[in-house]
Amino acid sequence: MSAAEREMLAVLAEHGFRATRPRRAIVQALCEADAPLTLSALHRAARARYPKTGLATLYRTLEVLERCGLVHRIQLNGESYLMACADQSLHYHLVCVKCHKVVEVHAPQAEEWLGALARQHGFTMSAAPIEVRGVCAACRT
Amino acid sequence: MSAAEREMLAVLAEHGFRATRPRRAIVQALCEADAPLTLSALHRAARARYPKTGLATLYRTLEVLERCGLVHRIQLNGESYLMACADQSLHYHLVCVKCHKVVEVHAPQAEEWLGALARQHGFTMSAAPIEVRGVCAACRT
DNA sequence: GTACGTGCAAATATTTTGCAGGACC
């Protein structure tokens, strides 16, 4: 079990949710994916770990995970994808619109800039990842 | 007709799409909204301008507008919203998660920072708005 | 005039719900 996985289950527990088999299958599938997953890809991946995982449970689990800030929906070329991110601090996700891979970036200085910018407009940024779309090195060629 | 509206119709024309009545109603509804709209709110708003606007046409028009980069889907507290933005340059959208209002911000310096950050990771940012979630001054009280 | 778009209704697909039984703490 990866650290990310352990972390997510811990946060779930803190919020009073149980670590059931389908939930662990879904969390594991999300953590082991190397890019965001569509709903049906996630269902397939969860079933590979716990075959009885039902679609209704997947929806219900995603709602819980999103509520806890552990799962994020991102829009890529018109499709909706799901990705896990237990990190509740402000940071960036560089998302490649071609291969869909995501690089998680912490850049305190950039965050300060953005924070200052927001403050100028009376905004208080929330501690959620900021999605930045682009093309990665491998896909640019 | 607002400048944004005119701009969107011009871009549509450039892409070879016709400015039909339902499309103009949808574009106008999007441009006049002071916050992103849900699909059904947009349908209602479009119908207020051209009552015969059908739901299928709304879906088809949104696909066209998104393809042309004129409409963006944003996720807010689990709901999906649509907003118009004809500006194809890199900039930020400060989105209030309470009242849903959006402030469009151009900040060359912040963009340079972010660009440099992305380059360090081999990324080339695409010229799309970057959504930053937070709480606006009015809603913070 | 002729594509391109449309509204409508039917066909699909997606998401939610109710409930009897199972599994986590």
Next chain:
DNA sequence: GGTCCTGCAAAATATTTGCACGTAC
């Protein structure tokens, strides 16, 4: 042992499609 969760199937929603008819260019 008592809830909280689950799978299943049915219900409710949301989205797409086919087609005969309009209308923008």
